[in-house]
Amino acid sequence: MIRAIVRTDPLTAEDAAAEWLLRREAGHDIERDPGFVAWRDGAVEHAKAWGHATALWDLVDGPVADDPLFAALRRDALQARPQRPAWTIAAIAAAVVVGVALVAVPWIRDMFDGRSLVAPQPSSASTYASGEVPETIALADGSRVTLAANAAIAVDDQTGRRAVRLLRGEAYFSVVHDAGRPFEVAAGGRTITDLGTEFDVRLDDGAITVTLAKGAVALPPAGGSGQALLLVRPGQQVTAAPGRADRVGQADLAEALAWRKPLLDFSSTPLSEAAAAVNRYGGGRVGILDPSVAAIRISGQYRAGDPVRFARSVADAYGLKVRMAADGAAEIVAR
Structure with a gap:
C-alpha cells in the first residue's frame, strides 16, 4: 500500500523544526518517518534548522530569547489555551522552553498522554x-x-x-x-x-x-x-x-533490476503448475513433456519473468536437466 502525505500550509524552517522536535519528545520515532526525512533533507535551511533545534533543546537555560526557534516555541506556548483540547503536543514542550513547569500547569500535563496529538508533517512535498x-x-x-x-x-x-x-x-x-x-x-x-x-x-x-x-x-x-x-x-x-x-x-x-519482478512462492507445488505460473509472466516459456517430471513437487521462491533461470534452478535442485527447444522454450527433462 502506498501512503501519501501532503501539507498545504508550509511552515517556516524554525516552526517546522520546532514541531518535529516536540513530536520526537512526545515519543514518535521521527527518524523512521518519511515525512520528517523528506523535510529535513529537502533543503539546506531545513537541515540547519533541525541541527539548531536539537542543540537548542539541550541548552534551553542559555541566552536564547532572541533565537528564532525559541521564538517559534514560545509563540506556540503563548497561543495555547485550556479550552483548545485539540491543540498539539507542541504546547507541552514549548511550555518548558518558556519557563513554565509542567507540574504547575495541570491542563498541559493532562494532555501529555498523547490523545490530542496532531502529527505534524512539515513538508511541501x-x-x-x-x-x-x-x-x-x-x-x-x-x-x-x-x-x-x-x-x-x-x-x-x-x-x-x-x-x-x-x-x-x-x-x-x-x-x-x-x-x-x-x-x-x-x-x-x-x-x-x-x-x-x-x-x-x-x-x-x-x-x-x-x-x-x-x-x-x-x-x-x-x-x-x-x-x-x-x-x-x-x-x-x-x-x-x-x-x-x-x-x-x-x-x-x-x-x-530483478527486484522489480515478483517472487513466485511455491510450496509442494506440482512442477506443471509452477511452470504454468512462470509462463504467465512472459519472458519466454518453460516446457514439460514428461508426465513424471510434471508431477514432481517443488518448493521455494523463484523470480518471475525469467523462465530459463527458473528451469535451470529447478533442474539443479531436483536432479533434472534443461533442454532448449527449437522454439526457444526451456524444456525440463529427466537426466
Whole structure:
C-alpha cells in the first residue's frame, strides 16, 4: 500500500523544526518517518534548522530569547489555551522552553498522554512509502516510479518542478521526457538528471548506485563543479559515495533490476503448475513433456519473468536437466 502525505500550509524552517522536535519528545520515532526525512533533507535551511533545534533543546537555560526557534516555541506556548483540547503536543514542550513547569500547569500535563496529538508533517512535498512489496506510483506528468520494498520518496508536486528525492531504499524511474522541465532525482547528496530515460537508483548508507536501463542520464560531479558524468549505454552503472571517486562499470541489467519482478512462492507445488505460473509472466516459456517430471513437487521462491533461470534452478535442485527447444522454450527433462 502506498501512503501519501501532503501539507498545504508550509511552515517556516524554525516552526517546522520546532514541531518535529516536540513530536520526537512526545515519543514518535521521527527518524523512521518519511515525512520528517523528506523535510529535513529537502533543503539546506531545513537541515540547519533541525541541527539548531536539537542543540537548542539541550541548552534551553542559555541566552536564547532572541533565537528564532525559541521564538517559534514560545509563540506556540503563548497561543495555547485550556479550552483548545485539540491543540498539539507542541504546547507541552514549548511550555518548558518558556519557563513554565509542567507540574504547575495541570491542563498541559493532562494532555501529555498523547490523545490530542496532531502529527505534524512539515513538508511541501508529497511523500510515498512502500510496504513489504514493490509499489508503482503514477506522477502527475505521466512518469512512473516503482518503489522497491520498504523504500520511500518525496515528490515536489507543488512548485511546478519535476523533482523527486529518494529518502531510502531503491526506486526505478520511467520518465516522460520534457526538455523544458528536466526530471531530477536527488539521493545521497547528488542529483541525477533525466535525458529521456529509464533508470534505477539505490540509496545505501549514504552511497548511491545509478543503473541505466534506457536512454541517458547525467550525474553532475560532487560539489557541483566539473563535467557531468553521462550514462548512455543500457547497463551502465555508477556508484557514488561521499569522499570517494565515482565508480563506473557495466552491470548485469537483468540482475540489477530483478527486484522489480515478483517472487513466485511455491510450496509442494506440482512442477506443471509452477511452470504454468512462470509462463504467465512472459519472458519466454518453460516446457514439460514428461508426465513424471510434471508431477514432481517443488518448493521455494523463484523470480518471475525469467523462465530459463527458473528451469535451470529447478533442474539443479531436483536432479533434472534443461533442454532448449527449437522454439526457444526451456524444456525440463529427466537426466
